Amino acid sequence: xxxxxxxxxxxxxxxxxxxxxxxxxxxxxxxxxxxxxxxxxxxxxxxxxxxxxxxxxxxxxxxxxxxxxxxxxxxxxxxxxxxxxxxxxxxxxxxxxxxxxxxxxxxxxxxxxxxxxxxxxxxxxxxxxxxxxxxxxxxxxxxxxxxxxxxxxxxxxxxxxxxxxxxxxxxxxxxxxxxxxxxxxxxxxxxxxxxxxxxxxxxxxxxxxx
Amino acid sequence: xxxxxxxxxxxxxxxxxxxxxxxxxxxxxxxxxxxxxxxxxxxxxxxxxxxxxxxxxxxxxxxxxxxxxxxxxxxxxxxxxxxxxxxxxxxxxxxxxxxxxxxxxxxxxxxxxxxxxxxxxxxxxxxxxxxxxxxxxxxxxxxxxxxxxxxxxxxxxxxxxxxxxxxxxxxxxxxxxxxxxxxxxxxxxxxxxxxxxxxxxxxxxxxxxx
Numbered sequence: 001x002x003x004x005x006x007x008x009x010x011x012x013x014x015x016x017x018x019x020x021x022x023x024x025x026x027x028x029x030x031x032x033x034x035x036x037x038x039x040x041x042x043x044x045x046x047x048x049x050x051x052x053x054x055x056x057x058x059x060x061x062x063x064x065x066x067x068x069x070x071x072x073x074x075x076x077x078x079x080x081x082x083x084x085x086x087x088x089x090x091x092x093x094x095x096x097x098x099x100x101x102x103x104x105x106x107x108x109x110x111x112x113x114x115x116x117x118x119x120x121x122x123x124x125x126x127x128x129x130x131x132x133x134x135x136x137x138x139x140x141x142x143x144x145x146x147x148x149x150x151x152x153x154x155x156x157x158x159x160x161x162x163x164x165x166x167x168x169x170x171x172x173x174x175x176x177x178x179x180x181x182x183x184x185x186x187x188x189x190x191x192x193x194x195x196x197x198x199x200x201x202x203x204x205x206x207x208x209x210x
Numbered sequence: 211x212x213x214x215x216x217x218x219x220x221x222x223x224x225x226x227x228x229x230x231x232x233x234x235x236x237x238x239x240x241x242x243x244x245x246x247x248x249x250x251x252x253x254x255x256x257x258x259x260x261x262x263x264x265x266x267x268x269x270x271x272x273x274x275x276x277x278x279x280x281x282x283x284x285x286x287x288x289x290x291x292x293x294x295x296x297x298x299x300x301x302x303x304x305x306x307x308x309x310x311x312x313x314x315x316x317x318x319x320x321x322x323x324x325x326x327x328x329x330x331x332x333x334x335x336x337x338x339x340x341x342x343x344x345x346x347x348x349x350x351x352x353x354x355x356x357x358x359x360x361x362x363x364x365x366x367x368x369x370x371x372x373x374x375x376x377x378x379x380x381x382x383x384x385x386x387x388x389x390x391x392x393x394x395x396x397x398x399x400x401x402x403x404x405x406x407x408x409x410x411x412x413x414x415x416x417x418x419x420x
Contacts, residue, residue: 121399127411156406164397165405177397184394187374187387189331195375196366201337 005092006185007114009100009107010178012122013152015133017168018101021122024175025099029182033091035100038064041079054084072102072109077147081106097182104158111161118185120178121162125169215302216395217324219310219317220388222332223362225344227378228311231332234385235309239392243301245310248274251289264294282312282319287357291316307392314368321371328395330388331372335379 012018026032038054040061049055056064061080064070073082083100091098100110100117107119124130130152134145159165164181168174185191192198222228236242248264250271259265266274271290274280283292293310301308310320310327317329334340340362344355369375374391378384395401402408 123405123409123411126409156411159406160399160403162399164394165399165402166397167405167409177393180390180393181397183387183390184374187376187391189370189372189375192375193370195333195377196369199333199336199377201333201366 004095004186006097006182007088007092007100007110007117008097008178008182009102009110009117009119010122011102011104011107011119011155011158011162012168013124013130013155014148015130015152016122016124017133017171017174018122020171021168021174021178022099022101024171025178028175029097029179031095031097032182033087033096033098035083035088035091035098037081037083037102038070038073039079039081041077041081056080071113072106074103074105074109076103076105077151083110104155104161108158108161116191118164118181119162120164120166120181121159122174123159123165123167125167214305214396216307216392217298217302217310217320217327218307218388218392219312219320219327219329220332221312221314221317221329221365221368221372222378223334223340223365224358225340225362226332226334227343227381227384228332230381231378231384231388232309232311234381235388238385239307239389241305241307242392243297243306243308245293245298245301245308247291247293247312248280248283249289249291251287251291266290281323282316284313284315284319286313286315287361293320314365314371318368318371326401328374328391329372330374330376330391331369332384333369333375333377335377 010018010022022034026034036050036052036054038056038061040056040058043049043053043055047053058080061082064082064084065073069085070082071085071088073080081103083102083106088098088100102110110117111119124133131149134148166174166177189195220228220232232244236244246260246262246264248266248271250266250268253259253263253265257263268290271292274292275283279295280292281295281298283290291313293312293316298308298310312320320327321329334343341359344358376384376387
């Protein structure tokens with residue numbers, strides 16, 4: 001990973017409250033940049049192209065794949081989803097932390113390509129609560145709700161691949177948890193091998209006597 | 211490690227401001243318990259037996275070693291230092307986080323015995339600042355100051371064994387950093403393998419369909 005930015009991958013089953021969580025995180029932490037995914041799925045009511053997703057036709061999306069413009073992509077619920085490469089590379093090199101909201105297979109791909117990325121799985125306080133939230137959102141037809149619930153169950157199987165688990169019960173606590181994770185990860189020695197030189201104790205990594 | 215408590219090992223060269231850091235941490239986080247070390251060194255002015263250290267004679271200390279009452283001990287600057295076992299076991303099993311302030315060799319021993327412990331190295335903002343702080347403390351003779359500076363340099367060699375590095379420049383930031391580390395560590399999936407069962411999504415670790 002270039003620069004000092006942290007790549008934070010956030011996965012959460014539908015109805016976990018991911019949208020609000022990401023909104024608050026961005027409001028509270030100016031250094032966070034949100035990666036916007038490309039997709040071929042239909043925009044939901046209120047969704048804006050370029051803000052919520054880059055909405056693409058199947059042909060456009062397949063061209064992005066061919067041109068290597070995506071760092072990962074998957075087909076899921078009969079639609080393509082993918083992560084544009086350029087924005088992430090640029091943001092990390094500028095020292096920004098990049099938040100990537102993607103589903104579980106995409107997350108596994110990211111971890112493979114960026115081993116220093118941090119994977120966070122957001123859970124609802126209970127499965128009943130998850131059902132309730134998906135139904136209350138009311139933007140989906142009943143068969144779509146059922147598909148999303150099944151999908152949520154499938155996604156939960158991937159939880160062991162994640163570095164951290166955050167329960168979104170009280171949203172402010174969940175935001176604070178993710179901010180703690182970002183802060184702590186940046187304090188890891190493995191991300192600061194040059195620290196003694198940085199603070200003027202020595203000139204080279206690892207040495208203290210020069 | 212029994213219970214859900216986290217064992218946090220804090221090492222910091224003399225003059226890094228460890229004392230104030232620990233004081234503020236304990237004030238801000240009620241769940242933290244401070245392990246008090248046993249030592250054969252002379253009490254400094256203002257130090258209280260049982261609060262700052264358990265001050266022991268060499269004979270008493272060597273008896274504690276024999277009776278397996280210490281989880282680790284070292285001889286350093288011609289004095290014994292060790293960590294009493296019972297307090298730590300009890301606190302962790304009650305779910306408290308235990309803060310252990312020890313020097314670098316002791317820390318390595320702890321990590322070996324408790325692989326799930328978290329090692330944090332606290333650094334001064336610069337080596338010049340470290341010298342200044344040791345000299346300003348003014349409680350030590352000049353040859354002791356020199357010995358402590360040499361010791362600090364030796365301790366810095368161990369930094370790569372630590373999980374996290376915190377720079378104590380602004381004390382409030384350093385306190386916040388350590389609190390982030392504790393919070394984030396508890397959110398790690400490896401410490402929450404039973405999470406899906408805990409929130410009622412399934413009955414057994416790893417399963418989601420039962």
